[in-house]
Amino acid sequence: MGKPTGFMEYKREAPRKKDPMARVKNWQEFQIVMPEQQLKRQGARCMDCGIPFCQAGTTMPGSNEIGCPVYNLIPEWNELVYRGKWKEALDRLHKTNNFPEFTGRVCPAPCEGSCTVAISDEPVTIKSIEYSIVEKGFKEGWIKPNPPKERTGKKVAVIGSGPAGLASAAQLNKAGHLVTVFEREDRPGGLLTYGIPDVKLAYTIVDRRITLLKEEGIVFRTNVEVGVDVTAEELDREFDAIILATGATMPRDVDQEGRELSGIHYAMDFLTANTKSLLNSNHQDANYISAKDKDVIVIGGGDTGADCITTSIRHGARSVTQFDINEQKQTIRHIDNPWPLFPNIYSEEDAHKEAKAVYGRDPRSYKLQTAKFVGNEKGELVGLKTIEVNTTLEDGKKVRHPVSDSTKLWEADLVLLAVGFTGPERQLLEQMNINQTKRQTIDAEYGRYQTNQAHVFAAGDNRRGQSLVVWAIHEGREAARECDRFLMGSSQLP
Incomplete structure (x- = not known):
């Protein structure tokens, strides 16, 4: 433990990010690296909690995850960062995680949801510290190829x-x-x-x-x-x-009338083609599904759906809406989602913040189920109809109950299906x-x-x-x- 009173003296400070209106003009990463002294203070917030739930990756039946699935030695490298021992912190990090530069960017950080500080305050910025450790390792040349000295022949x-x-x-x-x-x-x-x-x-x-x-x-x-x-x-x-x-x-489909209309695509087909064209030609080959000047509806409220929002905005979509079949989450933990479980609460992802900046509204609409895709005489998608549903848990399964007189028509010429696999x-x-x-x-x-x-x-x-x-x-x-x-x-x- 680096500083016994650190969690009482310092508040959580997350890394700054470039302004949404500026970053949507390109495909560059937009997180700004925190200054070293600031990172040390954040490392000092890690407390001597006795049982570090943050690193005890596990799941509980019928509930969310607890802690880090790769068992990162989080308190150890937090202390090392506080003391300025970055190379030793990198060694600890690589003991449990082969690719901290990936998880430091895209992991939703279940470790932070299980941080002991989070019982009554905001958690330690574990994810950003992990990101900073590995990036400093690459910058300083500490991360080098290390082939095995002997081969088994297998x-x-x-x-x-x-x-x-x-x-x-x-x-x-x-x-x-x-x-x-x-x-x-x-x-x-x-x-x-x-x-x-x-x-x-x-x-x-x-x-x-x-x-x-x-x-x-x-x-x-x-x-x-x-x-x-x-x-x-x-x-x-x-x-x-x-x-x-x-x-x-294998993507899950939305099997409703009009599914055969042109303009309806699986989210992964959309995302894969976009990145491939971006890497091959900076989109000059036009071998991707473009959202430019289109009314885009993303069906699915998860991370893949958010990625579709991010991509559509950068294409220049006229509008973007995301359908979530579930109701909007609460801003505080529900009684059946206690610490140290991952907090199943309302949050705004980067994609949602970008949509609010560009279109002036949160792109999400809740409790909606697609009832029909609507097309024109050319077989092109022009919209879709939804019904509002209430969800209950019956015998351990989610059951959707339609709300009467809740049908709504939405304009759309591009629909992206992000409803899982x-x-x-x-x-x-x-x-x-x-x-x-x-x-x-x-x-x-x-x-x-x-x-x-x-x-x-x-x-x-x-x-x-x-x-x-x-x-x-x-x-x-x-x-x-x-x-x-x-x-x-x-x-x-x-």
């Missing part, structure tokens, strides 16, 4: 190069195995590259880490779809073990004879990650279901440990 194929795949590959490479990562897109990174807009996580940041992984000996094969370009049988002949980190990429794509799993659960996820026990094929392991969203980047990193690390144990009989990986 070969592992990692299918998918998102956060789970990269974490698995990094850990298995540390153990001395020969790792090849297969990615069907033209660039590695998976969700990190094409699922998150550049304003939140620039591809240069992803590529910086992947370059290090290559220098440490990991082989990346892009534009290769396993199950199509390379068969499961070919993988079995070449590799001793396989890790499936393919994500949950149903699980991993099934073609490869069927080819590999991998068992699935009733939820259509891969059947592999948490903590063991081994599928019904003994040499095949699964990690991340394809096993867990749609979740956070930090949980994918956690599962990737643990799956690597179990894979190493399978190959060698025991494992020293954490």
Whole structure:
């Protein structure tokens, strides 16, 4: 504990961000790095709380998450930052998290929701301190490739190069195995590259880490779809073990009348095409779904929907509205959402603040369910109809109850569906004879990650279901440990 009275002396100070009206004109990251002295004060707010719930990543049945899923040693590196020992703080950070530059940008920080200071005050700025530690590490040249001194001769194929795949590959490479990562897109990174807009996580940041992984000996094969370009049988002949980190990429649909109209797209198709065109040509090739001068409606109230808002605004959309089927959250914790659970409360994301600045209003509308898509004689989308619904919990399931006389017509010529995912794509799993659960996820026990094929392991969203980047990193690390144990009989990986 750096300063025993720090949490009483200093107030929380979050990093400043560029003005919304200025930042929406480009695709650059907009968080401003905090001065070092200010960061030290924020580190001093970390208290000697006895049980650091912030780093005790877990979940409780029927509730939200508690703490950091990768078990970051948060109090330790907070104290080191306060004392100005940045390199030691970086060492502590890398002990538990392979990619703090990713989580320091895109993680919703469940650690902060479980911070003891947050019982009666605002939590420690854990996320911004993590971000600052790793960025200082890159700036000072402390983060360098560190290939293993010896190789085991064992070969592992990692299918998918998102956060789970990269974490698995990094850990298995540390153990001395020969790792090849297969990615069907033209660039590695998976969700990190094409699922998150550049304003939140620039591809240069992803590529910086992947370059290090290559220098440490990991082989990346892009534009290769396993199950199509390379068969499961070919993988079995070449590799001793396989890790499936393919994500949950099957989008959930909105099956209503008029769904076939042009102008309705899945959110990930919209986001992926946008980033690919941005990276390839700064949008000069026009190979993306443009929101320019359109009335955009985003169906879905989560992070992916917010990313669609961010992107649409930068395209120059005439208007942007986001539908959330749930009611607006309260500004304080509900009685069934106590500390140290992640606070399920109302908040304004950066996307919502940008929309308010550009259009003069919060883009969100609540308790709305799409009833019908409306088109013209050319088969083009011109609007949609909604009904208001009230949601109740019955036998553990959400039930929607329509409100009478609540039908409303909305103008729209671009609708983006951001209502979640149903699980991993099934073609490869069927080819590999991998068992699935009733939820259509891969059947592999948490903590063991081994599928019904003994040499095949699964990690991340394809096993867990749609979740956070930090949980994918956690599962990737643990799956690597179990894979190493399978190959060698025991494992020293954490």
